[in-house]
Ligand SMILES: Nc1nc2c(c(=O)[nH]1)N(C=O)[C@@H](CNc1ccc(C(=O)N[C@@H](CCC(=O)O)C(=O)O)cc1)CN2
């Protein structure tokens with residue numbers, strides 16, 4: 001299945017999902033249990049919209065816990081700028097109707113300073129960690145700026161960890177996926193360590 005077809009099929013499956021608030025709490029609690037989440041002082045996350053795995057409770061909890069949370073601001077070239085979440089009143093509708101932080105924009109390189117990066121995805125390849133996004137290449141560009149030792153996690157509904165997500169050279173895999181049933185870690189490219197031998201990763 002090509003990227004466009006896979007994208008359409010997941011968006012239509014998401015539209016048919018029943019209420020996912022229990023799943024959102026499960027993902028939130030699984031993440032908040034991990035020391036590498038608790039210890040991250042600067043977290044890049046996203047403010048979920050529509051049928052995406054919900055992050056509002058997670059963002060709020062991280063913020064209450066004292067972390068600085070960066071949220072994306074979509075640029076006209078579809079690259080991602082970043083601004084700080086400062087509570088529920090700090091968001092306003094962006095160019096595509098989704099909410100974005102109103103705070104000062106920190107630039108596309110602000111993601112380089114994050115200790116933890118949480119990203120949206122429509123699907124993730126269960127073997128390689130290659131993610132399928134909305135097709136703008138926004139997160140491919142953003143993830144290319146993240147260092148190899150920073151945990152990157154895509155949030156998924158159950159069933160969205162699939163085989164054979166088409167990979168192109170610009171695609172940036174994530175290190176993990178968080179689902180309601182738990183966190184999955186990918187082996188990554190050769191030499192990057194594996195779950196059995198996490199040589200170069202610190203979580
Ligand atoms: N929550 C969230 N924020 C994000 C992203 C994302 O995927 N999810 N982005 C990832 O790059 C950037 C924004 N990019 C976007 C790209 C496409 C659409 C979009 O297709 N919107 C639909 C309606 C939204 C829906 O209900 O799904 C539309 O315009 O018709 C929205 C945002 C940055 N912020």
Ligand SMILES: Nc1ncnc2c1ncn2[C@@H]1O[C@H](COP(=O)(O)OP(=O)(O)OP(=O)(O)O)[C@@H](O)[C@H]1O
Pocket residue numbers: 003131132133134135136137138139140141168170171
């Ligand atoms: N570094 C980059 N600079 C400019 N364009 C890029 C870059 N990386 C990817 N793109 C472009 O983005 C487009 C969409 O790519 P793709 O379908 O892989 O997006 P995606 O991974 O699903 O989306 P996203 O990264 O936003 O989640 C492609 O046409 C690709 O050429």
